[in-house]
Amino acid sequence: MEKEYYVCTGCGLLCDDIEIELDGGKVSKVNNACLKGVARLKECNRPAECSIDGAPASLDDAIIEAARILKEADSPVIFGMGNSTSQAQKNAIEVAKRTGAYFDDTSSFCQGPVVEAILEGSIRTCTLDEVKDKADVIVYWGADPSNSHPRHLSKYTYFPRGKERQRGWEEDRTAICIDVRKSDTATICGDKFYQIPPQADEELLNALTNGLSGKVPKVSFGMGPKKILELANMLKKAEFGVICVGLGLVYSLEEIEPLVRLMDKLNEVSNFHLIPMVGQYNMRGSNHNLHEETGYINRVKFTGNDVEHGAHCSVVELLRTRTVDAALIIGSDPMSSLPGSIAKELLDIPVITIDPCNTLTSRKAKVSIPAATAGSECGGTAVRMDGVEVEFKAMTETDRMCDAEILERIMGEL
Amino acid sequence: MGFGQFLKAPEYDIKIITYRDVFQSTALESSGCGDEYAERSAVILLDKGDMKKMVLKDGRKAVLKNNFGRIVVHLRPSSYEEGHEGIGYMTNSPWSNALVSSETGGSGVPKFKMIKVSISDAKDEKVTSFDE
Numbered sequence A: 001m002e003k004e005y006y007v008c009t010g011c012g013l014l015c016d017d018i019e020i021e022l023d024g025g026k027v028s029k030v031n032n033a034c035l036k037g038v039a040r041l042k043e044c045n046r047p048a049e050c051s052i053d054g055a056p057a058s059l060d061d062a063i064i065e066a067a068r069i070l071k072e073a074d075s076p077v078i079f080g081m082g083n084s085t086s087q088a089q090k091n092a093i094e095v096a097k098r099t100g101a102y103f104d105d106t107s108s109f110c111q112g113p114v115v116e117a118i119l120e121g122s123i124r125t126c127t128l129d130e131v132k133d134k135a136d137v138i139v140y141w142g143a144d145p146s147n148s149h150p151r152h153l154s155k156y157t158y159f160p161r162g163k164e165r166q167r168g169w170e171e172d173r174t175a176i177c178i179d180v181r182k183s184d185t186a187t188i189c190g191d192k193f194y195q196i197p198p199q200a201d202e203e204l205l206n207a208l209t210n211g212l213s214g215k216v217p218k219v220s221f222g223m224g225p226k227k228i229l230e231l232a233n234m235l236k237k238a239e240f241g242v243i244c245v246g247l248g249l250v251y252s253l254e255e256i257e258p259l260v261r262l263m264d265k266l267n268e269v270s271n272f273h274l275i276p277m278v279g280q281y282n283m284r285g286s287n288h289n290l291h292e293e294t295g296y297i298n299r300v301k302f303t304g305n306d307v308e309h310g311a312h313c314s315v316v317e318l319l320r321t322r323t324v325d326a327a328l329i330i331g332s333d334p335m336s337s338l339p340g341s342i343a344k345e346l347l348d349i350p351v352i353t354i355d356p357c358n359t360l361t362s363r364k365a366k367v368s369i370p371a372a373t374a375g376s377e378c379g380g381t382a383v384r385m386d387g388v389e390v391e392f393k394a395m396t397e398t399d400r401m402c403d404a405e406i407l408e409r410i411m412g413e414l
Numbered sequence B: 001m002g003f004g005q006f007l008k009a010p011e012y013d014i015k016i017i018t019y020r021d022v023f024q025s026t027a028l029e030s031s032g033c034g035d036e037y038a039e040r041s042a043v044i045l046l047d048k049g050d051m052k053k054m055v056l057k058d059g060r061k062a063v064l065k066n067n068f069g070r071i072v073v074h075l076r077p078s079s080y081e082e083g084h085e086g087i088g089y090m091t092n093s094p095w096s097n098a099l100v101s102s103e104t105g106g107s108g109v110p111k112f113k114m115i116k117v118s119i120s121d122a123k124d125e126k127v128t129s130f131d132e
């Protein structure tokens, strides 16, 4: 009998080799996934309840109330998306257009600038399958996939035998880690770990660009020119190199330019690609879908046929400046992922959540609508961290609606 | 009731760097914001030398505070071989986020990675809970 494989929605790697066992219609065993994936694919310990003002409500009433809140709001924001199927994201964009809402996703304070540079063509990228088959130099910068994307190294980058890399990590591949702390990934990289002080990433990016341009690379911290040149040379000699960019690097850069300059230089002297270490399983899909619709990847406001865009449309600034008077939050938990000093503003406006699980945000929401878990209970498509579209099917049946359908119902009530 | 409790615990300035931990994110998936997640999130790892200097003991609790928030977390020495004086490590969570500045300079991106706080012994205070 041919084996059936499923997709894990535990992170942006969307591993597509998951095997499952069912017991009484529920996922009882998950094979091949990492710990985090198994936890995602089994049921939430605390499923979200359908409620209005904290009291149990019927799904129909919750949907009608959600639509009422959005209709009556002057400036609603629709936020989240990283854990939603592409269809749900498209439906959410329609709801935003209809209600003249702000629309933003988690990439707004994560990988947004990197994905934007890739979609605009200013940074060269490749797929993880190419990395598996061809990459000989893999750089993890400000990223610790051993904890954030546990199968990144084993499925695609360092350990596997690829078409042109039959001898894997032992002989064919070099993994380099640049970080402010000796993470688990840094330990795997052994003597190819380059520790830098916090906020020193830009300096090292510039020093590497200089080193590759024949200038003496200098930094203000204890990494001498020799050590920097040794790193620059490893990058230069790569036949197929990839930089996997983590939040550590993204957060320490004011602007993306120093990274773009290094990538340009690397591609003059070598062959380099960049992949953002996208966290949530379909955050990149949200960027792609909004980009297709508006030309922007996040941070927009729909007004009639116009689309406004900028940092002032980001969820952080909207909350900070108290610009919005209602929020629809889909598959996201800003009460725990945003700074407390900013998230607290959500307590003063009506919030609607659509989420499979009970979260800090859903507990404070005026309307909480439970959704099926994408990947285990509902199928769809998503965009992997490297931009590849992945289709997935449900593992079990559920009577809970998928987020796409809930949004369609809300749209119908508007 | 000892006299010590009326004395203000000495405060020291440190910076917090946040990181990801697979066991902690798994706990979030499987238990929501429950006990296991709290156990793995409400912790600060300090440099061993710093702990000595600040007379803070393994297994006790610490108050971390700044203009943006105040939390009580478990205190442990880090297992890093290299010293990291003046820097504490915390996993990314509502606890670390409670201390992140609301100042963004209009950029839309909070400063999640370098959080300045003062640290002191929490005496008998309970670890902060978000799971009410």
Ligand code: SF4
Residues within 6 Å of the ligand: A008, A009, A010, A011, A012, A013, A014, A015, A032, A033, A034, A035, A036, A037, A038, A149, A150, A151, A152
């Ligand atoms: S690495 Fe990510 S996608 Fe793969 S099994 Fe783990 S959580 Fe799931």
